[in-house]
Structure formats: C-alpha cells, structure tokens
Amino acid sequence: MERYPHLKQSDPEIYELIRKQADYESGTLKMIASESYASFSVLEACGSTLTNKYAEGYPGARYYEGNEFVDKIENLAIERGKALFGAEHINVQPYSGSPANHAVYQALLKTGDKLMGMPVPSGGHLTHGWKANFSGTDYVQIPYGPDPGTGKFDMDQIRETARKERPKMIWVGATAYPHKIEYKDFRAVADEIDAYLVADIAHINALIIAGVHPDPVPVCDIVTSTSHKMLRGPRAGFLLSKTEDRFQQKYFPGSKLNLAQRVDRAVFPGLQGGPHLAVIAAMAAAFKEASTPEFKEYGRQIVKNAKALAEAVLAKGYALAGGGTDTHLLILDFRKPVHGRELTGKEAAKALAEAGIIANFNMVPGDHRSPFVTSGVRLGTPSLTAMGMKEPEMQKIAGWIDRVCKNIAAIETEAPKIRQEIAEFCKQFTVPGIRSIL
Numbered sequence: 001m002e003r004y005p006h007l008k009q010s011d012p013e014i015y016e017l018i019r020k021q022a023d024y025e026s027g028t029l030k031m032i033a034s035e036s037y038a039s040f041s042v043l044e045a046c047g048s049t050l051t052n053k054y055a056e057g058y059p060g061a062r063y064y065e066g067n068e069f070v071d072k073i074e075n076l077a078i079e080r081g082k083a084l085f086g087a088e089h090i091n092v093q094p095y096s097g098s099p100a101n102h103a104v105y106q107a108l109l110k111t112g113d114k115l116m117g118m119p120v121p122s123g124g125h126l127t128h129g130w131k132a133n134f135s136g137t138d139y140v141q142i143p144y145g146p147d148p149g150t151g152k153f154d155m156d157q158i159r160e161t162a163r164k165e166r167p168k169m170i171w172v173g174a175t176a177y178p179h180k181i182e183y184k185d186f187r188a189v190a191d192e193i194d195a196y197l198v199a200d201i202a203h204i205n206a207l208i209i210a211g212v213h214p215d216p217v218p219v220c221d222i223v224t225s226t227s228h229k230m231l232r233g234p235r236a237g238f239l240l241s242k243t244e245d246r247f248q249q250k251y252f253p254g255s256k257l258n259l260a261q262r263v264d265r266a267v268f269p270g271l272q273g274g275p276h277l278a279v280i281a282a283m284a285a286a287f288k289e290a291s292t293p294e295f296k297e298y299g300r301q302i303v304k305n306a307k308a309l310a311e312a313v314l315a316k317g318y319a320l321a322g323g324g325t326d327t328h329l330l331i332l333d334f335r336k337p338v339h340g341r342e343l344t345g346k347e348a349a350k351a352l353a354e355a356g357i358i359a360n361f362n363m364v365p366g367d368h369r370s371p372f373v374t375s376g377v378r379l380g381t382p383s384l385t386a387m388g389m390k391e392p393e394m395q396k397i398a399g400w401i402d403r404v405c406k407n408i409a410a411i412e413t414e415a416p417k418i419r420q421e422i423a424e425f426c427k428q429f430t431v432p433g434i435r436s437i438l
C-alpha cells in the first residue's frame with residue numbers, strides 16, 4: 001500500500017523526509033523510553049478532516065455551531081478515558097503533557113506558591129518546577145529526588161522536607177526513575193501538610209493499565225499524562241481528577257467551582273483555545289485499543305523485557321542506576337568502567353545511535369557530570385515490545401550494546417556492521433503504524 005499519495009505528489013520534499021524517518025524507525029532499535037508506535041487507526045484519526053473544525057468549549061457548551069458529531073467524538077474520548085483509568089473526571093483537550101501540567105498549576109496554585117517536585121537532573125520533568133520552565137520561574141520548587149546511594153525514594157527524607165517546607169502541592173512522576181512509585185506513601189506525606197498530590201504518569205500509564213504498577217488514580221487529586229509515549233495514542237495530553245476538592249475550604253473558600261470544574265476552566269479558557277479534534281478522536285481510538293487484553297499483555301511484557309535486558313547487561317558487568325528496574329526503563333551507569341574504560345553518557349549514546357540503537361544520555365543519581373555530558377544512558381522497552389519482541393530478543397540487544405561499548409574506540413568500523421545486523425533483525429517484526437512483517 002502506498003502511503004500519503006497526495007503528499008507524495010504535491011510536496012515530494014516533505015513526503016520523502018517522512019518516509020525516511022519511518023524507514024529509520026523501523027530499521028533501528030527505538031529505545032527512547034518515552035517513545036512507542038501508534039497504530040494505523042490512531043494515525044488515520046490524527047490525519048482526518050476533523051483538523052478543519054473549531055469547537056471552543058466543551059461538549060454541549062461550545063462557542064461555535066456545527067458540533068453534533070464532534071461532541072459525540074469528545075464524549076466518546078471522555079467515556080473511554082474515564083472507564084480505562086477508573087477516574088471520576090477527565091479532560092481530553094490538553095495539547096500535550098506540558099500544557100496538561102500547566103493546567104494543574106492554574107487549577108491549584110497561585111503565583112509564588114511552593115510545590116515539591118523533582119529537578120530535571122534527578123529525573124523530574126521540566127514542568128515539575130524546573131528553573132528554566134514557567135513552573136520554576138512563577139512558582140517555587142522544593143526539590144526532592146532519589147537517594148544518590150540507593151537510587152530510590154527515601155520517604156523519611158521526603159517527609160522531613162515536606163514538613164519543613166510545607167508545599168501546597170507535591171508532584172509525583174518521573175522521566176527517568178526505574179522503580180515503582182508508591183503513591184499511597186506520598187499521599188500520607190501530603191495529608192500531613194494539607195498538600196495536593198498530583199501524579200504525572202506520562203511514562204508509565206500502560207503499566208498502570210496492565211496492573212503492573214501501583215495506580216495513582218484512587219489516591220491523587222489530579223493525575224496528568226500524555227497520550228503518546230507507551231500509551232501509543234496521538235501526541236497530546238489529558239487530565240484525570242477527583243470531582244471534589246478535598247482542600248476546598250482551606251484554599252478556595254467561597255469558590256463555586258469544584259476541582260473538576262477548575263481543571264476544565266484551567267484548560268479552556270485558561271490556557272488553550274480550540275481543541276484539536278482530530279487528535280481527540282485519535283485519543284478515543286487509543287483508549288479503545290488500550291482497553292483490550294492485548295494491550296494489557298503489552299504492558300506486562302514491557303516490564304518483563306526491561307527486567308530481562310537489565311539482567312543481561314548486569315551479567316555482562318554493567319552497572320544500573322538504582323540497581324535494576326521494575327518499570328519500562330533502565331539507566332546504564334557508566335561511572336563503573338566497562339571494558340577498562342569509564343564512558344560518558346553522551347559518547348555512549350552517540351556510539352549506540354551510530355550502530356542503530358537509539359537512546360538518550362541521562363543523568364544518574366548523584367552524577368558528577370553536567371547534564372550535557374552525563375554518566376548514564378536511558379534505555380526503554382515500550383517500542384521493542386510494541387514490535388513483538390520478548391525476553392530472548394533482549395539478550396541479543398544486550399550483546400549489541402556490549403559490542404558498541406567494547407569497540408567504542410573504533411566505532412566507525414564496528415557501528416556499520418552492527419547497524420546492518422540490527423536492520424536485518426528488525427525485518428522479522430511488525431512495526432505498528434509503519435509496516436507489517438515483510
């Protein structure tokens with residue numbers, strides 16, 4: 001089947017670049033922990049004519065006419081999302097994860113308020129209060145992070161910081177934390193100081209759906225997420241929330257709006273204009289896919305694959321931040337020399353990419369190197385799992401990673417050989433949204 005025939009004819013330049021990127025992504029190992037593959041169905045909804053429509057507002061209360069069908073679409077996304085996550089309320093309009101997180105600040109805080117969050121080098125997200133982001137310039141981040149020794153959260157330390165600083169909100173969520181997060185422990189801390197608890201599950205939503213990671217929805221005030229990454233939907237965000245605000249009397253006395261209404265107001269008209277309806281239709285399609293037993297199996301296999309990969313690299317003498325993984329990602333810690341040499345995260349990630357293993361350099365807890373160099377490489381298994389790979393394939397991949405690191409001084413000659421092997425290997429697998437098995 002020829003893809004994008006109209007674009008091919010009208011704009012061959014852009015068409016070729018899209019085609020080349022798809023070829024690249026199906027002939028290399030996509031191990032960026034925050035990526036996976038959207039299905040053909042999700043891509044079709046994204047590329048649909050809904051992109052033409054304006055519909056500011058929410059279903060049944062729009063500022064434009066002509067919404068009979070788009071209201072049904074957004075309502076389907078809402079119903080499916082609520083059922084999938086067991087949430088009291090969902091807003092499916094955020095343009096992506098950062099706008100969803102921005103809406104949380106608008107719904108809960110006032111400029112200058114304190115929040116607890118992880119700085120980016122500790123594994124947090126920009127929007128969790130990082131100094132270069134609105135969340136760090138307009139609000140005050142009280143930092144916390146994994147213990148540099150164990151690589152895991154030390155709840156006693158976190159409680160002590162919370163009691164001392166009394167933030168109004170605690171973010172729980174990470175972009176580079178390989179362990180399970182016990183939300184109920186954070187809830188206990190938040191309750192001691194009357195703080196909102198907000199989980200960002202963008203990285204781990206499929207694991208929660210699959211039941212292999214604790215579920216934040218019952219205990220958090222708001223849960224935010226992207227709908228791409230391992231959820232395999234369109235590039236967008238959504239917000240799950242409780243209907244009532246447990247701290248209404250304390251922080252919003254006299255307000256006629258409950259928490260769900262404040263969340264909706266924060267998204268529109270607080271931050272955004274017209275919702276991206278094609279994307280919302282794609283999100284509805286992705287929620288449907290994520291409700292299937294096959295998706296739950298994918299979620300379980302992501303973790304099995306990450307554990308198998310972790311065991312395989314540990315067996316080859318590599319160190320991992322936090323000692324291993326019980327999620328979708330692992331972080332190679334190059335502070336322990338391999339093959340007689342201490343690599344930096346940056347040089348290792350670059351060499352791996354030349355060989356066809358696409359990942360990113362990443363800080364490790366207690367890293368002495370700058371965020372532009374780092375001592376770690378973050379590896380994720382969602383994309384590999386979406387292609388149908390299982391534990392035996394992780395053994396093979398660990399072998400290629402080791403070959404790259406062993407031959408890093410002569411990577412120009414070794415990388416093309418490995419890349420060719422990987423390209424052949426990838427042909428055995430379906431690449432969702434790109435190609436079926438050849």
Ligand code: DSN
Pocket residue numbers: 033034097125175
């Ligand atoms: N950029 C994402 C990641 O790679 O973790 C976070 O949004």
